[in-house]
Amino acid sequence: MSGRITTHVLDLAGGKPVVGITIELWFLGEGAESNSHNNNYVNQYEGAPKLLGTFETSHDGRVDQPLLEGAAVMPGMYELVFGAGDYFRRAAHLSAITDNIFDLIPIRFRIGDAGSHYHVPLLVAPGGYSTYRGS
Structure with missing residues (x-):
């Protein structure tokens, strides 16, 4: 099986799939490691993140x-x-909610086995979000 990265996005407030959300996929590098003191990621090999693609659901x-x-x-x-x-600014079912504090939601994850399927879904609402490793 060849490796792949997939995702899907569900709107918890509306109880439906999120249509038209923009998603960017970035590669931060092989040497990206966590700094335990301030929880920042540093890239020892690439110098700068590389945008691999922009997508829409x-x-x-x-x-x-x-x-x-x-x-x-x-x-x-x-x-x-x-x-x-x-997405939330244009969602008709949420027009009364004006305080969406999550404008951009970044999810960082490590791929150890390049031959595996990494499914990273997002469950989102104006006041919070959740993710997990799906199948």
Whole structure:
């Protein structure tokens, strides 16, 4: 099985998939390591994060193809950045809620086995969010 990264986004407040949210996938590098003193990530190899792609979710809250797959998936640290603020500003069912404090939601994760499937979903609401490693 070739490696791949996938995601989907669900709106907990509306009880439905999130349509049209923008997602960026970044590669932070093989040498990205956690600094235990201030919990920042430093990249020892690349110098700067690399944008691998920008995507938008479809009618079912998913991207139509894997965000990354095959030989392009390498071990290292990655980050997904979800444009939640834009979604909530245009969501009709949430027009009364004006205090969405999460504009951009970054999720960092490490790929150790480049041949595995990494599914990183986002469950989002104006006042919070959650994620997990899906299947």
